[in-house]
Amino acid sequence: MAAINERQWQGRILQWTSELLKSYPDLPFSKVDQEFEVLVAGKKRRFNDLTLFDRQGKPVCVFELKLPDKSDGRSPRYLPVVTKTHETADAMGADYFVTWNVNSAVLWKTYIPGRAPYERSLTQYPSITTIYASEALDLPNVEAELKQWLKSFLEELGRIATGIILLPPQPLDEGFIQAVQSYLEPLLVGKIAAELQRHYKADRVFAKGLRQWAVNDQGWTWDDSMQGLPDSLSRTARLACLMLVDKIVFYEAMRKVYAGLPTLSLPVSIVTGEQLRTRLNDVFARAMKIDYETVFTEELVDTIPFVADEAVELWREMVEDVERYDFTRFGYEVIGRIFERLIAPDERHKLGQYFTPSYVVDFINTFCIRSADDYVLDPGCGAGTFLVRAHSRLKELDSGKNHEELLEQLWGIDIARYPAHMSVINLAARDLASTENYPKIIHDDFFKVFPQRSQYEFYRRSYKVAGLSTERYQTVVPLFNAVVGNPPYTRQEEMEDLFPGLKERAHGAIQKDWKLEVSKRSSIYALFFLHGAAFVKEGGYLGLLTHSSWVDVDYGKYLQEFFLKHFKVVAILEPQAEHWFPAVDVNTSITILQRCNKKADRSNNMVKFVQMKTHLLELLPKYGGEQERTAALDNLVQRIESADSLQEDDLWRIFPVSQSDLWNEGLDEDGNFTGSKWGKYLRAPDIFFRILERGRSRFAQLKDFAEVKFGIKTGANDFFFVTDITDSVSHAELKQYGISPSNKKQLRLVEAGDGGRYVIEAEYLKPLVKSTRDIKSLIIDESITKFRVLIVSDEKKTLVGKSVLKYIRAGETQSFGVGPRAGVPAKKPTCSSRNPWYALDENNKGKFLWFALITDTHAVPHNPGDFLSDKRFYNVTPKDAVQEELIFGLLNSTFTFLCAEFWGRQFAGRGIDSIDITVYEVAQLPFLDPKAIPQERATRIINAVRKIADRAILPVLEEVNLPDRRALDDAVLEAIGFEDPEERANVLSDLYAAVCQRVESRFERARSTQHPGEKRPRPNAEAIAEELFKELSPELAKKFPDGFVPAGTKTRSLDLPEGIEDFERVTFNRLRIGGKLLDFDNPDEAEFIQFAVQSGAVGPIAIPAESGITHAAVTDYRNHLTELAKQVEELATSRTLDRKLKQRIVEALRQKLGLRSLQADKTARLM
Structure with a gap:
């Protein structure tokens, strides 16, 4: 395909727009012209790309069209283009203009009082299509996407231009975020990630350091296979660039306070990444002389944005864009929102990190922060939104408090380093001129922290006559008046995969706090409730935004009982009209509790179950400042807390229930608390x-x-659930499997879940109802039982000679299924717990x-x-x-x-x-x-x-x-x-x-x-193992017995019986192969055979004639396995902390090494 120039691109849009105006006469536009001449400032002649006119012939909207592979088309917010197009639209009297670089577009209002032209964006269209070269404009799917968007844009513009819909200007922070995003993607995709890959492959020391940072500091999985490496590096580049943007934004905010700090402007003489790095580090060093070493200190990952010289010009443009914005005008949320937008959704899910909307945060804080002297803790602080908003609330409650005093009252904890880093930035940005501006953010596992026991070290900055000095001081974590936050939204097992030992620490912490044993199936947020409660003073509040399920699930009864025994349950609130986390597939609720040791007070308390029928934001003032917002929130909380009977209107339904009734409702006939369904009061x-x-x-x-x-819970559906294909294949094919017309009713050809074909007797195959989608009426008949389930209760010795025994043995030796489901059925936990493992309950x-x-x-x-x-x-x-x-x-x-x-x-x-x-x-x-x-x-x-x-x-x-x-x-x-x-x-x-x-x-x-955003593809354990295999020492990859028996050794040959896949080391000197027992006088010989079979031997095995050589070989190989297991574990750990993925990588490496996974291997195991 030939490259397309800008004029051709304009011509296509002119043609498509003209065709749309003819096809849709209801559109309020009369025509579109190309290169309409206009005089700017009364003297400069300029020809704009396209102009759209209304039915009276008045210009409505000016189009500026660019190509994404040209320097002026990398972003629709590129300042020179925006400025030029604004001047043209203004001179023509057009109310709107649009800048469009094929992939994305921005609609602008030509005039908005009090805003500069680059602040007048109305909306951005971020994902119209995705191309990196103009040649792709000829692709049919790209053309279809562009035409579809152009049609919808003209329809929307028509409604805007005629006043049918009112589109307010974008908030300044939203425009800023979109500007940053528009630069980051080409930086990552086009420049830095590609160069980073070359650097990674060329520098082994750098590569190892990068992997250690990704796995140990970020809890990521590192996939350096051919398929996975580009994604690993792109993800790393994305976060590294994001961290540099954080620094740039923070520095710009500091400049508003410290007039002596130089601008970040990057001279045109800077043309290499190393020159850019030197320039920025010199500037950031000036900031570190004032404060904030933790923000500006450089680590390995911080060097990544500078690896590509080609990216320098884009960084220069971004810095110019950032310098135009006044960070202090749009405040605390911006860094957190950038984090929310740009970190991959599945990564946020694993860590449970989601940016909480500020109005939800304020609602919780209003319930929980009652005094200007309250101490506040967020035990999973993320980007610091709860703490920043707590800072604002405390300031509203007592305007005389200064920044240093407020920071003393605000504490945060986060297990992940980057969110903790952002909390420091966001809190410090409240007052950059403060001389004591070190927020109390603890980078640690919350379940390692205990009130009135744990000590942490923080910075203190003091100014002296001779200059500056920084000292540290230790302080004990106190009890708090308010514990607030949004705990991780993930299952305990997933957090355990990323942070090994977390489950044990969490349950240990709760046992230490309350002498309480809780369900092992509890989600991580439930454990946050219990441990968080230990940090709350008597009379203080605990307010968390969590998954709603705890009010109903079985482990919720522990929480219900705990809350009723230790707290007044103030309110439980659930939204009906919105998701408080649009990016999360869970339903959320707010729980507000007040610590109370007096049983009578708890029993008399009225619990308010609140169903929010409208968007919470609609209950808050649309205009005004912190004072108006605080007053509105105080009023909402007062109305909820004072409700003593059912209240329902279009805003909400408040259902009060006495705490004593909730307790009695949860008691069984023996007086034991078993819980009840609190969700019914909400919904x-x-x-x-x-x-x-x-x-x-x-x-x-x-x-x-x-x-x-x-x-039926099989534990291995790909093995137990099969499709009977006997009647759908030819007689010739059936004959290959030993099935003829005479035995066709007794023998059936089936296809397992992984596509493998097997012969099984019909008597062991029973009809199965597998999917709800197959059920169309209230009567089930055999026509919907498309699958068969394997039902065998006999022991294997009674199945000798039957086809089903071969299938069972396959289930003991080979993997079934694909991807995460893959595995040897007999070794899966659910299967191995049965005796025999394959026996499902037919009844x-x-x-x-x-x-x-x-x-x-x-x-x-x-x-x-x-x-x-x-x-x-x-x-x-x-x-x-x-x-x-x-x-x-x-x-x-x-x-x-x-x-x-x-x-x-x-x-x-x-x-x-x-x-x-x-x-x-x-x-x-x-x-x-x-x-x-x-x-x-x-x-x-x-x-x-x-x-x-x-x-x-x-x-x-x-x-x-x-x-x-x-x-x-x-x-x-x-x-x-x-x-x-x-x-x-x-x-x-x-x-x-x-x-x-x-x-x-x-x-x-x-x-x-x-x-x-798109989810990243699931890491491929086999592909990772393929790369790790290359890193194994050749000495560790040698085979048994050839690599452990000296050349020329005299041997004797032992023929193995049939059925090698059914192998068992019964005792130290007895083996079972198939149905035959083999006894050896020398246990070393039995172990020699075992190791040979485990290493893949299938034919006659040559055993050393001298017992001493046999003993040395098995001893060396046993030590070899120990060292091999150690190195395999280390290699897998170097790529991921995810426990389940690590197990799959280890298993893939074992198979790559040619080692069998044998049933009942009672002696040395590889793992």
Whole structure:
């Protein structure tokens, strides 16, 4: 493809725009012209690229079109282009102008009072397409993307220009962030990452240091395989550039305070990366003479932005852009928001680091910070937003306090270095002129820190007559009036993968704090609650923004009991209309607790369950400063805390419940606290409570009338779940597998989950219901059982001669599955815990199947064929078979669906916030006692559900309009106790309205979830192992026995029996191969055979004739394995701290070394 010049690019947009104006006559534009002549400042003749005119012939918008591979087109915010286009639009009288560099565009307002031209952006379109060379404009997909965007842009511009929509100017900080982003991407993709790769491959010392920084300091996985290295380096370059931007921004903020600091301007004489580095370090050294060594000190990673000489010009342009902005005008959030935008989403998930919106932070801080003298801790401080906003709140509460005094009251902890670094920057930036400006930010694991015991060292700056000196001082971590924050949003197992030992430390800390043993399945945020509580003074507050699930999940009962015993539960708040973290697929809530040791005070407390129906930001003033914002937040908190009865309007619903009632509700019949579903007070509508109240004496729990169990948990689906392909392949192919027309019914050809084909006897293959997507009605038949499940209970010795035994042995010696699922089935934890490992429970069946994940359809289908089902289903079997059909009807009622909404937990994704409900939660659902229903009413329910069972099940929003659905729900409501037909009709209407509103709300919340940026590909363990293999010492890669027996040694040959894949070292001098036992007089010979087989031997093995040589060989090899295991572990650890990935890398290396993974290897193991 030939390169396209700017004029050709302009011509295409002219043509496409003209065609769109003809095709869409409703657009409020009459024409578009190219190179319209205009006089700027009355004398300069200028020809703009394109001009769009309204229907009266007045210019509306000027287009400036650039190419991304040209120097003036790298960013749509490039200042000379913006300035020139603004002058042209202003001279023509056009209200708007747009700068567009193919990949992204910015729409500008020509005139906004009080703002410079570069501050007048209205919106940015960041991802129109992605090209790096103008030749790509000829690609059909690129042209399609550009045409589609141009159409949508003209439609939006038309609505703006005609006043249908009002688009305010972008906040200054948003414009700044987008300006930075527009430079970073070409810096990374086009320049630095490519040069960094050359540097990495050429300098082994640099490469090792970079890996150590990435793995040990950042907790990253380093993949230096051919496929993974570009991503590892791009990611590193991205963060390194981001850190340099932080320094630049911070320095510019310092210049506003310290007039003597020089500008960052970069002379044109600077043309190499090393010259740029020298210049910036000289400037930053001036700043370090004042303060902030921790911000400006250079480490290895800080040298990365300077590796590419070609990037210097871009850095120069960025510095010029940054210098135009006044950092102090848009304040504390900007660095945190840059972090949120540019760090890969999956990396943020692993560390649970998400930037909390300031209005949510202020809401929590208002609940928890009551006095200007309060000491505040954020135990997972991230970018420091909670602490920065706490600084502002304390200042509002007492304007006389100075910066140094406020910093004494603010403490933060973060396990990751970079977020802790940003907290220091953000807090210090509150007052750069302060002489004591060292925030108390602790870079450590929160679960290693204890109040009134842990000591940490901080800087103190003091000015003396002779000059400056810096000293350190130690202080003990105190108790706090307010502990606030947003703990990591991730499972305990994932944090454990990145920070080994964290789980043990967390549970140890809670045991030390409270003498409390908590569920090992608790999420990390639950452990933050418990350990964070130890830092709160009596009367102080704990306010955390966390996953909502704790109010309902099984380990939530520990938190419920703990809170009720040690705190007043002030309020639990959950948003209905928004995600407080748009980038996170979890539902969040705010929990506010007040430390209280007096039982009577706790019991009398009224807990406020608050469902926020509108966006929290809409409850705050749109204009005004900190004083107005603080007053509005104080008012919101006062209104919530003073509510003593149910309050509901368009803003929120406040449901007060006494703390003593919550305690009593959680007690079982023996007086033990087992917890309850607090989520219903947050989410359930009034009709839910009305129905429960009417049927109070008739309701119990589903488990009282039916057994509820998991479907099959195989531990290795790729092995146990197979597809029978016998009837879909040719007779010729079947013949190759030993299957003929005469034995076809007895022998079946199956395909395992990894694509491998095997022969298995039909008697061991049972129909399986695997996917909820296959279920279309309330009756399950064999047509939907596309899969078969392996059911074998016999011991292997009784299976000799059968094909299934070969399949079982394959499951003991070879890996099944792909990617993270891959592994030897017999060695997987769930499988190895069974005896024998392959024996699944054939009797694990249910008369009804409950979906573990509920979207917008409610169905609990009948399973008359007693088919086995996957763990995605729960098996429900009535205790009284006589009641089976009646229970079928009750399970499929809309009220049961509504109960499931509040007993399960929401999580975002799949186009709708789904309901994830556990097996124990299904068992605990409120359920009408079948025996309490008179026969006549029971018959109504049965007849109604039979009619529904004859048709397809529709989404709930459609089901509620069907007569047979209404008949079933009407019959159920009558059985509950709504005997009056008119009342029942009203209740049914309210029930349907509540269910529909609930489902629509989940759809809306899912739509509000955004996923900025692309996730990086999952690290490939095999590819990493391939690279690590090259680093192994050749001495360690030698094979047994050839590498351990001297050449020329006399030997005797031992033939191995068939079935080598079924190998076991039974005792020190006995082996079992296949079904045959081999005994040896000399244990060294048995071990010699074992090591040979483990190293891949399959044929006759040559054993030294002299016992001394045999002994030396196995002794040397045993030591060799120890050293090999050590080096393999070190190599894997050098690339990742992720425990699971490290195990996969080790396993891949073992296979690369040609070493077998043998079942029942009772002696030396490689790992």
